[in-house]
Amino acid sequence: DTGVSQNPRHKITKRGQNVTFRCDPISEHNRLYWYRQTLGQGPEFLTYFQNEAQLEKSRLLSDRFSAERPKGSFSTLEIQRTEQGDSAMYLCASSSGLPSGNTIYFGEGSWLTVV
Amino acid sequence: DQQVKQNSPSLSVQEGRISILNCDYTNSMFDYFLWYKKYPAEGPTFLISISSIKDKNEDGRFTVFLNKSAKHLSLHIVPSQPGDSAVYFCAASTYNFNKFYFGSGTKLNVKP
Numbered sequence: 001d002t003g004v005s006q007n008p009r010h011k012i013t014k015r016g017q018n019v020t021f022r023c024d025p026i027s028e029h030n031r032l033y034w035y036r037q038t039l040g041q042g043p044e045f046l047t048y049f050q051n052e053a054q055l056e057k058s059r060l061l062s063d064r065f066s067a068e069r070p071k072g073s074f075s076t077l078e079i080q081r082t083e084q085g086d087s088a089m090y091l092c093a094s095s096s097g098l099p100s101g102n103t104i105y106f107g108e109g110s111w112l113t114v115v
Numbered sequence: 116d117q118q119v120k121q122n123s124p125s126l127s128v129q130e131g132r133i134s135i136l137n138c139d140y141t142n143s144m145f146d147y148f149l150w151y152k153k154y155p156a157e158g159p160t161f162l163i164s165i166s167s168i169k170d171k172n173e174d175g176r177f178t179v180f181l182n183k184s185a186k187h188l189s190l191h192i193v194p195s196q197p198g199d200s201a202v203y204f205c206a207a208s209t210y211n212f213n214k215f216y217f218g219s220g221t222k223l224n225v226k227p
Binding site for chain 2: 004033035041043055091102103105
């Protein structure tokens with residue numbers, strides 16, 4: 001399978017705990033995006049990496065959210081001190097960044113439920 | 116700020132007929148547009164895209180039309196099949212592709 005891979009697929013956590021999601025993009029894709037989606041809404045942009053550089057970050061992203069892409073390959077999204085409002089599907093997407101490769105391809109998503 | 120809007124939350128079409136899904140945007144700097152299909156509990160699946168230099172792009176049963184003056188795009192599915200029943204999202208980006216803006220989706224139901 002050469003698609004975008006996300007782990008874990010489901011996570012249930014207690015309010016106040018920290019959670020971390022991992023994303024492995026399509027091989028050699030240098031652009032990586034994180035989105036969040038709640039029921040009845042479209043994907044909401046969180047952050048964007050080009051290689052290891054975080055070039056764009058949503059103003060809506062609170063300080064409890066942090067993302068890294070240390071070697072320009074996989075990425076992690078950490079949510080500290082989770083709140084019930086963080087319950088959502090967290091989506092990762094990647095693109096090649098080549099002139100003909102601007103389409104972003106999504107992974108299966110990671111469901112977060114905060115209880 | 117909702118820069119991409121899908122004003123129809125749902126659409127029901129008979130199998131074999133045409134499905135037309137609409138999308139409006141407000142940012143005239145958008146340069147690249149895409150449509151995705153999403154099943155419950157799965158990530159969005161890319162369907163078709165169009166750049167602002169074109170007004171039409173076709174791929175099999177799927178055709179996307181772009182009207183830049185009206186800031187409107189549409190997705191035509193012909194003929195519609197029951198397997199097309201899903202939520203469809205349109206998305207747009209400016210030339211730097213740092214961020215893609217998504218609409219809120221239209222749920223398509225194709226009746227056998």
